[in-house]
Amino acid sequence: MSNESVVEVKNLTVGYGDIVVLKNISFSVASGEIFVILGGSGCGKSTLLKHMIGLYTPFRGDVLIFGESMVNSSEDEKRKLMRSFGVTYQGGALFGSLTVAENIALPLEEYTTKTPKEINEVVQQKLALVNLDGFGNYMPSELSGGMRKRAGLARAMALDPTLLFFDEPSAGLDPITSAELDRLILRLREELGTTIVIVSHELDSIFTVADRAILLDKETKGIAATGKPKDLRDGSPNLWVREFLTRSKLKRDVV
Amino acid sequence: MIEANKFRLGLFVIIGSVLFFIVLFVFGLSDIFVRKGKFVSLFNESVQGVAVGSPVKYKGVPIGTVSKISIQVSDKLIRIDMDIDMKAFVTDHQSGAKAVSSFNEFFQNESKMGLRCRLEYAGITGLKYVELNYFDQFSQSPIIERPGYIASNYFYVPSIPSQFKDILNLINTSLEKISRVQFDKISDEMTGTLKSMQRLLDDPKLKTMIDKMEKMSDNMEKSSSNVSKVLTESKLREIVDGLDTNLKSLNNLTISARSSIDGAKFIETAQSFREAAYSVTDARQALLSTLLKLDQTLDSLTELVNYLNDDPSSLLKGKHKPMIIAPTSK
Amino acid sequence: MGSPSRELVERIGAASTSVFRDMIEMVCFVGDLSKVSWRVLRKPSQLRWKETLYYMDMCGSQAVPIVLMICFLMGVILGFQAAVQMRKFGTELYVADLVGFSILKELGPLMVAMIATGRAGSAFAAEIGTMKVNDEISALETMGFAPSRFLVIPKILAMVIVSPVLTVFGDVIGIAGGFVVGTTMLGLPLMAYYNRTVEVLYPMVFILGMVKSVVFALIIAVIGCLRGFQSECNAQGVGRATTSAVVTSIFLIVIADAVLTIIFSLMGY
Numbered sequence: 146m147s148n149e150s151v152v153e154v155k156n157l158t159v160g161y162g163d164i165v166v167l168k169n170i171s172f173s174v175a176s177g178e179i180f181v182i183l184g185g186s187g188c189g190k191s192t193l194l195k196h197m198i199g200l201y202t203p204f205r206g207d208v209l210i211f212g213e214s215m216v217n218s219s220e221d222e223k224r225k226l227m228r229s230f231g232v233t234y235q236g237g238a239l240f241g242s243l244t245v246a247e248n249i250a251l252p253l254e255e256y257t258t259k260t261p262k263e264i265n266e267v268v269q270q271k272l273a274l275v276n277l278d279g280f281g282n283y284m285p286s287e288l289s290g291g292m293r294k295r296a297g298l299a300r301a302m303a304l305d306p307t308l309l310f311f312d313e314p315s316a317g318l319d320p321i322t323s324a325e326l327d328r329l330i331l332r333l334r335e336e337l338g339t340t341i342v343i344v345s346h347e348l349d350s351i352f353t354v355a356d357r358a359i360l361l362d363k364e365t366k367g368i369a370a371t372g373k374p375k376d377l378r379d380g381s382p383n384l385w386v387r388e389f390l391t392r393s394k395l396k397r398d399v400v
Numbered sequence: 401m402i403e404a405n406k407f408r409l410g411l412f413v414i415i416g417s418v419l420f421f422i423v424l425f426v427f428g429l430s431d432i433f434v435r436k437g438k439f440v441s442l443f444n445e446s447v448q449g450v451a452v453g454s455p456v457k458y459k460g461v462p463i464g465t466v467s468k469i470s471i472q473v474s475d476k477l478i479r480i481d482m483d484i485d486m487k488a489f490v491t492d493h494q495s496g497a498k499a500v501s502s503f504n505e506f507f508q509n510e511s512k513m514g515l516r517c518r519l520e521y522a523g524i525t526g527l528k529y530v531e532l533n534y535f536d537q538f539s540q541s542p543i544i545e546r547p548g549y550i551a552s553n554y555f556y557v558p559s560i561p562s563q564f565k566d567i568l569n570l571i572n573t574s575l576e577k578i579s580r581v582q583f584d585k586i587s588d589e590m591t592g593t594l595k596s597m598q599r600l601l602d603d604p605k606l607k608t609m610i611d612k613m614e615k616m617s618d619n620m621e622k623s624s625s626n627v628s629k630v631l632t633e634s635k636l637r638e639i640v641d642g643l644d645t646n647l648k649s650l651n652n653l654t655i656s657a658r659s660s661i662d663g664a665k666f667i668e669t670a671q672s673f674r675e676a677a678y679s680v681t682d683a684r685q686a687l688l689s690t691l692l693k694l695d696q697t698l699d700s701l702t703e704l705v706n707y708l709n710d711d712p713s714s715l716l717k718g719k720h721k722p723m724i725i726a727p728t729s730k
Numbered sequence: 731m732g733s734p735s736r737e738l739v740e741r742i743g744a745a746s747t748s749v750f751r752d753m754i755e756m757v758c759f760v761g762d763l764s765k766v767s768w769r770v771l772r773k774p775s776q777l778r779w780k781e782t783l784y785y786m787d788m789c790g791s792q793a794v795p796i797v798l799m800i801c802f803l804m805g806v807i808l809g810f811q812a813a814v815q816m817r818k819f820g821t822e823l824y825v826a827d828l829v830g831f832s833i834l835k836e837l838g839p840l841m842v843a844m845i846a847t848g849r850a851g852s853a854f855a856a857e858i859g860t861m862k863v864n865d866e867i868s869a870l871e872t873m874g875f876a877p878s879r880f881l882v883i884p885k886i887l888a889m890v891i892v893s894p895v896l897t898v899f900g901d902v903i904g905i906a907g908g909f910v911v912g913t914t915m916l917g918l919p920l921m922a923y924y925n926r927t928v929e930v931l932y933p934m935v936f937i938l939g940m941v942k943s944v945v946f947a948l949i950i951a952v953i954g955c956l957r958g959f960q961s962e963c964n965a966q967g968v969g970r971a972t973t974s975a976v977v978t979s980i981f982l983i984v985i986a987d988a989v990l991t992i993i994f995s996l997m998g999y
Contacts, residue, residue: 198872228874238865242781252873297869310872312865404780404787412791416895419902427931452998453932 150209151176151308151340152197157206159189159196165204166192168366172359176307179334179341181351181374184361185389191312193361194344198232198310199223210308228256230308231301235316237293239285239300245272246281249300256304271299275329291322298329308340309333315347327353348374348390360386437484437503439464440554441517441530442477442544445561449528450519456482458532463488466530477544481554482530507555516543519562528562535560600674609680616687623694626701639697642690646683653679759956763886766878781884789850790892794899797845801900804837805829805907812908813916822916826926829908834935838901840987842893843946847979851954854885855975858958859968867959878955886951893947894940901939938994945990946983953979 150173160166166189174180184190195201197208199215208215213226239248249268253259259267272278275295285293294314301309314330315323327350333339345351351358355374362369362385370377370386378390439456447469456464464484472479486503507515516535519528543558550556600606657676770776812828858881861867870877905927912923954975961971 195868200868200871224874224876227872230872232869232872234865234869236864238869240866240869241861241864255875300869300873404783405791406783406787408791409783409787412794412892413786413895416898420895420898423898423902423936424933426928427933427936428928 149176150174151178151211152180152342153209153212154193154197155207155209157193157196157208158204159192159201160204161192165366167361170206170368172368172371174340174342174357176340177334177338179330179343179354179356181355181358182342182344182361183346183351183358183374183389185346185363188361188363189366190344190346190361194310194312194342197342198230199227228252228304229306230310231298231304231306232310233294233298233301233312233314235294235313236290237285237295237297239293239296241285243285244281245277245283245285245288245296245299248285248296249281249303252300252303267303271302272296274302275299276325291318291326294318294326295329302333305337307338309342311341311343311345313345313347314343315345315350320349323347323350324353326350330354360389436464437486437507438554439482439484439557440550441480441482441557441559442472442547443480443519443559444477444544445519447478447480447519447528449521449526450480450530451527454527455522455529456484456517456532457529458488460531461488463532472547472549474549475547480530504555511555511557515557516560517557518560532557603677605677609677609684612684616684616691619691623691623698626698639690639694642693646686646690649679649683649686653683755960756956759959760952763878763882763952766876767883767886770879770883776879777887778880778884781880782888785850785885785888786892788853789846789888790896793845793849793892793896796849797842797896797900798903800845801833801838801841801904802907804841805833805904805909806911807907808832808837808904809908809911810915813911817916822912822918823922823926825908825912825916825918826923827930829912830905830927830931831935833904833908834901834931834939835991836987838897838904839939839943839946840983841904842896842900842943843950843983844980846889846893846896846947846950847976847983850885850889851950851975851979852972854951854954855958855961855972856968857881858955859961859971862959862961863963863965863968877959881958882951882955885955886948889947889951890944893943893950897940897943901936934999938990938999942987942990945986949982949986950979953982 152174154170154172157170158165158168159170170193182190182193192201196203197210197215199208203216207217210226211229213222215223215226218226239245240251243251246265246268249271250264253264253267257264268281269278272281275298277292277295277299280288280292280296285296288296298309298311311330314326318326330341330343331354334341341354343351343354351374357372358374358377359371360369360377361367370381370383372381374390377386379387381387381390450466450469452466452469454466455462456466464482466480467483468479468481470479470481471477489503489506514534515532517530517532518535520531521527522529543560545558546556653676656679809825809829812825813822816822816824816828858867861881867877867881870880909923909927912918913920957971957975957978960974961967
């Protein structure tokens with residue numbers, strides 16, 4: 146685990162149309178770190194993620210991935226940069242027209258010179274990693290939500306990236322499946338040393354996995370706090386931050 | 401799963417391509433493989449009604465199509481290029497260079513013999529086609545000689561003007577002429593004429609005249625039978641002469657009547673008819689006098705017969721009287 | 731200025747802005763597509779053959795029955811209507827001309843395009859719209875793929891290949907429809923009708939019909955995909971995108987048809 150930053154966000158201002166969602170955001174993610182972007186609904190955390198992975202172009206500022214600009218690069222450079230990380234989407238975002246195995250094999254077919262046999266080996270290995278052995282020939286629609294998410298993770302890791310983005314990994318999952326996913330994330334970091342950026346509002350998993358978190362504030366359109374989630378909950382000078390991290394916990398306890 | 405039904409897709413593509421080529425072939429791509437003769441002609445009249453693709457016919461047999469219509473700027477003539485399908489000409493040589501040469505020979509001979517082309521109407525729609533034929537009735541009209549700018553591989557056919565330079569023009573002038581005729585006036589005149597004719601026919605004088613004529617002819621018949629019995633040469637001649645003059649005057653009458661009728665002015669004709677009727681009356685009077693004379697002749701004939709009855713020998717001996725010839729009786 | 735009239739002016743302004751924006755997006759999309767197509771053209775291995783074949787099957791061979799039926803009926807209707815009018819002039823044989831030219835020049839390509847719009851154009855828009863809702867488009871992009879190479883080029887290629895083939899089917903069966911009317915209802919001799927058809931039609935008419943169908947295919951595929959990409963990320967959005975794809979396609983097809991007809995007639999056909 147080195148301290149060089151894998152992702153660096155500089156003075157980023159983002160939004161839709163004329164509406165500014167976030168203003169002057171700056172932070173960096175170190176190599177091997179599990180970094181969580183927190184925030185209430187509509188505070189722009191998914192928007193921030195989409196800017197970080199290059200889907201949207203920001204109003205101002207820059208995103209550096211492995212030291213290279215995502216914003217100021219040409220389309221080809223951007224595509225090349227995109228191949229260096231994996232993204233797991235909320236619903237898995239598997240291609241409905243391909244089987245699970247074909248989904249995982251797709252980047253391998255496109256970007257490597259591997260033979261079909263070698264590709265098949267990699268696919269089986271990735272499926273085993275996410276505990277989906279034997280589901281290779283299923284169509285995505287035949288899988289449950291959690292399985293789809295894991296299959297999406299397998300696809301994101303097909304090219305063995307050292308950086309992974311997760312969009313709401315535990316959303317819509319039952320607590321047990323959610324916990325399994327958390328363990329899987331931790332295992333990935335242990336085994337492969339992967340840097341992981343997670344967008345979430347599921348406090349349970351945040352406390353479990355996060356090394357560091359930022360909390361986005363809807364009102365100020367900026368970062369309310371940065372630090373380890375536990376430290377923030379217990380010792381943040383900002384009352385709102387403490388409330389956010391505890392009140393929602395209390396709510397969950399009540400339920 | 402994204403998987404094409406390859407068999408069905410293959411069948412689709414194969415059948416589609418086969419159909420494509422069949423359609424192309426049927427609709428005339430086969431023409432490309434047909435040897436074509438190039439004909440050209442020049443016209444100094446409007447070629448309205450001819451279009452690219454219009455048929456070219458040789459004595460009514462379709463042998464090709466018009467391939468290009470252009471204007472020669474140098475002499476303001478309309479140039480029509482034609483593609484002639486050699487397959488339309490059956491020769492001993494079905495294909496190859498020999499067929500081409502025999503085809504050329506054929507048309508060179510035809511040209512010497514006065515082959516011309518003319519635009520003719522293909523139907524009532526105003527579309528024209530190019531007819532190749534011998535048009536003897538026009539052979540005296542001057543033709544456009546082959547100009548220098550026509551390439552040597554083109555076969556030049558001189559043109560002659562079309563039968564009607566423009567059929568529409570002809571119809572237009574005809575219609576105009578017809579429209580100038582004053583039909584109402586004609587019908588008015590006709591009605592008037594008919595009326596006066598009717599009046600004329602109703603004239604009682606005409607009726608009596610005809611009756612008298614009838615009687616007259618009866619009398620004449622009787623007279624002639626009498627005449628046939630006894631007739632002296634001189635008397636006969638007299639009678640004949642009289643009749644002759646009568647007939648002549650009748651003839652004159654007829655002629656004048658006819659000329660009056662020919663005069664087309666019926667009202668006046670009626671007038672002259674009346675006059676003619678008067679002259680007929682005159683003729684009647686002449687006839688009456690003739691009859692009188694005939695009567696006298698008859699009397700003297702009777703006398704003669706009686707005399708002969710009394711003295712038949714006088715026929716031989718003679719009386720100191722002129723000779724009597726009695727051809728029919730003794 | 732009174733408020734209702736002001737509102738009207740504002741509405742017209744808003745409508746024209748949206749139309750203008752739409753046109754710009756269309757141009758951008760086409761520009762992007764041509765860039766990707768050029769790349770695929772230079773490196774054909776980048777083409778997704780499997781998808782292309784799938785769409786060829788879906789838009790082509792599966793559409794044959796409906797194309798055959800509609801074009802046949804089109805020929806019958808055309809022949810029937812022409813027969814009723816032409817009988818008055820005793821020019822029944824010209825039904826062959828009318829049916830032949832109308833089918834080859836216009837109705838063949840147009841009917842195939844309409845069927846393809848309904849079948850393929852809407853399907854493209856719905857498919858891409860749904861993929862967008864499911865983040866599949868984003869996934870493709872973050873995997874470093876140009877979505878148009880995966881999703882658009884195979885569709886366009888498939889449409890451009892199968893549309894002329896479908897048009898051949900439509901042309902042939904449409905003329906056959908006129909043939910049926912001519913020989914049964916009008917009592918024209920079989921050979922007379924056939925000969926007339928062959929006599930008046932020439933290959934260029936047929937070929938230009940094919941050219942039209944290729945242009946229509948391009949429009950259908952491009953608009954279908956564009957509307958899919960423009961779809962909002964919800965079920966209603968996908969539905970609207972599908973509707974918009976069909977409406978825009980038909981509109982542009984008719985415009986393209988008019989333009990092509992003018993161009994072809996300027997060319998002398």
